[in-house]
Amino acid sequence: HNAFGxxxxxxxxxxxxGNNELSVKEGETITITNPNIGGGWIEAQNSRGDVGLVPEDYIERLSSACTCLTSGAEDDEWDDEWDDMKSTSGYPESESGDSGAIQRGGHASSMKISLNKRKILIYKNLVSVFGAQMGEVGPVWSYPTTQLDCVVADPKKGSKMYGLKSYIEYQVTPNTTNRPVNHRYKHFDWLYERLLDxxxxxxxxxxxxxxxxxxRFEEEFIKMRMERLQGWMTxxxxxxxxxxxxxxxLFLSYKDERDWKTGKRKAEKDETVGMMIFSTIEPEGPDLDPLEVEQKCEQFSxxxxxxxxxxxxxxTVGNEHWKRCTGPLPKEYQRIGKAFQNLSxxxxxxGYQGxxxxxxxxxxxxxxYEEIALMVAEQPKKDLHFVMETNNEYKGLLGCFPDTIGFHKAAIDKVKEGDQLVATSKxxxxxxxxxAKRVSVxxxxxxxxxxxxxxxxxxDYNRVMQLYLEEQVKFYExxxxxxxxxxxxxTTM
Amino acid sequence: HNAFGxxxxxxxxxxxxGNNELSVKEGETITITNPNIGGGWIEAQNSRGDVGLVPEDYIERLSSACTCLTSGAEDDEWDDEWDDMKSTSGYPESESGDSGAIQRGGHASSMKISLNKRKILIYKNLVSVFGAQMGEVGPVWSYPTTQLDCVVADPKKGSKMYGLKSYIEYQVTPNTTNRPVNHRYKHFDWLYERLLDxxxxxxxxxxxxxxxxxxRFEEEFIKMRMERLQGWMTxxxxxxxxxxxxxxxLFLSYKDERDWKTGKRKAEKDETVGMMIFSTIEPEGPDLDPLEVEQKCEQFSxxxxxxxxxxxxxxTVGNEHWKRCTGPLPKEYQRIGKAFQNLSxxxxxxGYQGxxxxxxxxxxxxxxYEEIALMVAEQPKKDLHFVMETNNEYKGLLGCFPDTIGFHKAAIDKVKEGDQLVATSKxxxxxxxxxAKRVSVxxxxxxxxxxxxxxxxxxDYNRVMQLYLEEQVKFYExxxxxxxxxxxxxTTM
Structure with missing residues (x-):
């Protein structure tokens, strides 16, 4: 074809x-007209003669040297991430939802409550202090004046081992630096483990x-994971x-590979983990009545x-509705549409005129009615999807609470034993x-x-219900x- | 309770x-406060003390003399009309649809084409002549300037044999006399037999x-039959x-019982039946080319x-849609509604404020969503019902054409044999x-x-599609x- 293959x-x-880009389809063969655009782009021409920019990562060169990227010697693999994938006709449900953090049981032993160790009694006013708003709802965290936020976007396929292994890198851009950093799923997982510890x-x-x-499709998988990583990061x-x-x-705004590696090692050696975290928390208010707290905990439980x-x-209901809306219902509208057209x-x-x-x-x-069939089938992605995602997220979140409440309950029980421990001079x-002071914290x-x-x-529920109903209104209108x-x-007759 | 029972x-x-009427439910017991209202009404009071008019035929007196009507010694019975009733979850389908008139096979033998009988060649300009509009669509009936129409309404239960047998009488009011006449189903059936002959x-x-x-319910049955009798009469x-x-x-405008009986006997003795009917038809135009006619018949077939x-x-599609709309779909909307309410x-x-x-x-x-569930379940009665009725009617009508076309085909075949019949002096x-002239008629x-x-x-299809879409628009709006x-x-946040 030409010099660039x-x-x-x-x-x-x-x-x-308006961006000089060229739409391309998976499996299409294109001719490279300029490989030196830079910034991850090449210029190419399709079989219809249209010329435009295409992301380098979206193509595989056929008749020039291998351009596969080689990255560092990281040990995770694209293949791993694809394990156990399966397809269902219903809503794709996260399996982690049921378990929450509690199933990461390996950590539980290192979290034992050790109230008689002195060092956790050292209060430090580090990052988080309680506000004193004890009026309406009781203790609340002190919130920053500007809310941190980030965008997870632009998933790019990378590869290593001379193209044998590939992975997806997501671009994470915090609103503080507005400078994107790249992270793979395993990095998110690393962050999760640190936060959990x-x-x-x-x-x-x-x-x-x-x-x-x-x-079922790679694209769909990547999109869904990105969306859920975004939800988690938010x-x-x-x-x-x-x-x-x-x-x-560190995760959001490391400066370079070196900065990341250094920060990583430091985070892994962090000793302010487990019960130690309470030493960094300084409530702005009087000690709380344990009995009252216990009641509140029970209510919350x-x-x-x-x-x-x-x-x-x-x-459950959403999943059934999803199945009906993407399965039998549009088929029926399509058949109605076809029946009208056939009779027509x-x-x-x-042979009768007029x-x-x-x-x-x-x-x-x-x-x-055929159009309605398509609309019905597409609609859940526009509205029900977000109801499902929000509820999936909350299912996971709710699964974490018994763990947290459990720690607290154990500490309160210990305080209750206090008198006896003093009496027996323990x-x-x-x-x-x-x-008692510690438990109050x-x-x-x-x-x-x-x-x-x-x-x-x-x-969240306000937002998701609004979104859902808004899209439903649009749909029916x-x-x-x-x-x-x-x-x-x-004709009106 | 009181003197009237x-x-x-x-x-x-x-x-x-605004009519001083009292709504009552099947099975309810009411107290009669005035039995002498007349015009088929009584005044009654319900258990909540409301007083109003109720149709006499809708009640059965409990503690006064039997008021059952005794009618003439007609031999059909209410019970007969209820034979073979069954309930289905789908659209109630008329079983006659498939057969059309052709299954009333008892008549077929008396309809044999007897072209060599002289008398059917006598043309009479009686009731129907052809118009000469041979331009656009070919021969058409000459239509009256004002279209006859009638209303079938007001089904009333009557009884005979001292209340042992009951039947329903429908009021039929033609737009010509605007005077209602009463007919039972068996009278409609009698008319049908006469028209068929x-x-x-x-x-x-x-x-x-x-x-x-x-x-499933008597009321529903009566309503459906009345609606279909109306459709047939129209x-x-x-x-x-x-x-x-x-x-x-006669059927539409008999003056009294005597007039009806006389007319009935006359109609049953009518000799202008079967092929004789063509003797009453006088085309206003030249004889038609049998070949051309044959082609048109085949096209129509x-x-x-x-x-x-x-x-x-x-x-088929409508019946499935009916089932879904009245079954699983509203149940699902109801469950969605319940799920939202439960979470709420x-x-x-x-215990969190605000x-x-x-x-x-x-x-x-x-x-x-619970309201939507009800709407979804009720909607088919408002729109799909009429699509189903119209198509059911056409299914029946289409089933009659092979018969009519068959008579014509046989006559044409006979004419084709004409030359041979002349040659053999038959x-x-x-x-x-x-x-040939007769066949042309x-x-x-x-x-x-x-x-x-x-x-x-x-x-019909213009009208029913308009009605359907209009109701569908209203529904979605x-x-x-x-x-x-x-x-x-x-709240918008």
Whole structure:
């Protein structure tokens, strides 16, 4: 063809208008017209003669030297991430949802409550302090004035081992630096493990989207994972303690490979983990009444259990509705559409004059029902999807609470034993006072966490219900408009 | 209770507003406060103390003398009409549809074509003559300037044999006299038999709605039968030959019982039946070319076969859609509604302040989906029902055409043999000429009938599609409006 050779397109790419880009389809062969564009782009021409820019990562060169990237000697593999993929006709459900963090049981032993170790009694006003808003809802975290946020986007396929192994890198851009950093799924997983080690006794850390994400197509899989990583990161960014932590900041804004490696090693050696985290928390208020706290915890426990049931009900019903909307229902509308069109074409064959208005109108009505069939099948992706994602996320989050509440309960029980421990001289009265103080800190943290959960829940459900209903309104209005148009084609007699 | 005694309500009755009427439910016991209202009404009081008028026929007196009506010694019975009733979950389908008139095979033998009998060659300009509009569509019936029409309404239960047997009487009011006459189903059936005897060789007479009409409730059954009798009567009224016939006029406008009985006897002795009917038809135009006619017949045969398939497809698809709309689909919307409401009531139990806007909105959204469930379940009665009825009617009508076309084909074949019959001296050349002339009359009639069918078909499908789409538009618009209202209750954040 030409000096730069040809390439096979690996993934569909839709050109953005006005950007000199070229839309290409997976499997298409294109001719490279300029490989030296830079910035990850090449110029190419398709079989119809259109020329434009295509992302380098989306193609595989056919008749020039191998251009496979080689990255560092990282040991995870693209193949691993594709393990256990399966396809279902219903809504792709994350399997991690049921378990939450609690199934990462390997950590539990290192989290034992050791209230008689002195060092966790050293309070440090480090990153998070409690506000004193004890009025309406009780203890709350002190929130930053500007909310951290980030965008997870632009998944790119990389490869190593001379192209034998490939992986996906996501671009993560925080609103603080506005400078993108790249991370693979395994990096997110590493961050998750660090956060779990450090915060789980105070803050429920929701699981990452599972490795076993369902999706029949590579593109679909990548899109779904990216969306769920975005959801997870947004939730972490929203948390005032997590978002302010060193390890999280490192993840979002490391300067270069060296910076990342150094920060990584440091985070892995962090000793302020497990119960130690309470030493970094300084409540701004009087000690809390353990009895009152216990009641609040019990209420919250009941609440999370009830909400878990409610969320699961929505997921079950939603999944059934998803199946109906993408399966039998559009098929039926299509058959209705076909039946109208068939009768219309029979009418056309009547040989009777002057019925073209009727037959045209009936054909149009039939086509309208075929359009409705497509709309019905596509709709869940536009609305139900977000209801499902939000509830999936909450299912996971709710699964983490028993763990966090458990730590707290154990600490309270210990304090209750306090008098007996003093009487048997196992601890001093001073120790007992300190223990009570420590539990009070934990209670502050737990209640702040409950309130954080509630305010986020209200925000999230408000948002997702609004989005759902808005899209539903649009959906039904569009159908009504289409049918009105079809109706207008019949003659009024 | 009082001097006039009590009564048991036999059927639900909905009071018309502003008419002093009292709504009552089947099985309810009411107290009669005035039995002398007249006009088929009594005044009664229900258990809540409401007083109003109730139709006498809708109740059964409990503690006063038997008031059962005794009618003439007619031999049909209410019970007969209820034979073979069954319930289905789908659309109640008339079983007569498949057969059309052709299964009333008892008549076929008396319909043999007897072209060499002289008397049918006597043309009489009686009730129907052909117009001369040979331009656009060929022969057409001459239509009256004002279209006959009638209303079938007001079904009333009567009884005889001291209340042991009961029947339903329908009020039939033609637009000509505007005076109602009463007819039972068996009278309609009698009329049908007369029309079949008289016209079937020229005009396809669609079957009456079957005795085996499906319907779980008496009311539903009566309503459905009345609606179908109305449909049948409307079709008969629309036909210029039938509507003008003596027997049909008798049925619609007999003066009294004596008039009816006399007319009945006369109609049963009518000798202008079978092939004789062609002697009453006088085409206003030249004889038709048998070959051309044959082609048109074949085209029409193909058309009716194809339309029969198309109509059956719509009925099949419609029946499935009916089942889904009245079964699983509303159940699913109801479950969605319940799931939203359940989660909302969990949220209400959170103990967290200031989420009543969310919970109120979520409850409202849930209720909206329950309303949508009801709407979905009720909708088929408002739109799909009429599509089904029209197509059921056409299925029956199409089933009659092979019979009518068959008569015509046989006559044409006979004419084709004409030369041979003359050669073998079986008929005279004059006979042959007359035969050809007679067949030309039949061809006029058949083509007029085809054109009548086509123009009615265009009218009917235009009307039913318009009605269907109009109701569908309303349906989707109402849903959209309800969802918009639900959406507006969420706070914009």
């Amino acid at each position: 040809c390439a096979k397109v690996l993934y569909d790419f839709s050109a953005e208008p 450090k915060y789980r006794s105070a803050i429920p850390i929701p699981s990452l989207p599972d490795k076993q994400v369902t999706g 939730r972490m960014c929203r948390h005032p303690v997590i978002s302010n932590s060193e390890v999280f900041q 009941r609440f999370t259990k009830a909400m878990d049931d409610g969320v699961k009900e929505i997921l 074409s029979v009418f056309t064959s009547s 019925e073209s208005t009727l037959t045209d109108a009936m054909t149009a009505a039939g086509k309208t 601890i001093t009265p001073q120790d007992k006072t300190m223990m 934990m209670s502050y943290a737990l209640q702040a966490e409950m309130n954080h959960f509630h305010s986020n829940r209200i925000y 569009t159908i009504a408009a289409k049918l009105r148009q079809a109706h207008s084609q019949f | 009590c009564a048991k309500v036999l059927y639900d009755f909905s009071a018309e507003p 008289k016209y079937r060789s020229a005009i396809p007479i669609p079957s009456l709605p079957d005795k085996q009409v499906t319907g 079709r008969m009224c629309r036909h210029p030959v039938i509507s003008n016939s003596e027997v049909f006029q 193909r058309f009716t076969k194809a339309m029969d398939d198309g109509v059956k497809e719509i009925l 009531s969990v949220f209400t139990s959170s 989420e009543s806007t969310l919970t109120d909105a979520m409850t409202a959204a849930g209720k909206t 008929i005279t050349p004059q006979d042959k000429t007359m035969m 039949m061809s006029y009639a058949l083509q007029a009938e085809m054109n009548h069918f086509h123009s009615n078909r265009i009218y 109402t849903i959209a409006a309800k969802l918009r209202q639900a959406h507006s209750q969420f």
